[in-house]
Amino acid sequence: MIKGLYEAHLPVSNLQQSINFYEKIGLKLYKKYEKVAFLWIEEGKSWIGLWEGPQAEIPYHVSLRHIAFYVELEDMKKAKSWLKERGIEVRDEFRMGAEEPIVVPNQAHAMIYFDDPDGNSLELITRLPKEIDQSEKMYLSKWEEFYS
Structure with a gap:
C-alpha cells in the first residue's frame, strides 16, 4: 500500500527567501500562494510545503522541524562541496565536526546536515549496502576504507 513519503511541511519567516533557498538546492516551485508555497522534491511524487508565519519562531526540535532528502551514495560523497558551491554551510552534527558525511554503521546510513534560512534542519541521507x-x-x- 504505502510506497513512500509524499509531503512534508516547514514553517518559514520569509516565503520568497525560503523559495529561493530550496530552489538553490534543486527543488522546483510548483505553486505559490500568499503565505504558502509547494516545491517538488521529485516531480509528481513528493513535495515540501513552506508556510510563512509566526510558527517559524518555534524552537527547532528534530520531531518538529526536520526533513531528510534521499540521495545516492555517489552524490553523498560530494555533498559537502555541492552545498558549499551553493553558499550553504554543513552543520556540525553528533559533535564530530562537519568535515564530511557521517555514517551510523549499525543503521547503514550516511548523512550530512545543514539548515535552511529559518533554522529548519535539513539532511541529505543515503542507505549503505551493509549494516x-x-x-x-x-x-x-x-567507513569506505574498512567496509566497502
Missing part, C-alpha cells in the same frame, strides 16, 4: 554491528559513528571515508 555493520558497530554503534560508533564515523566519517564516510573511514
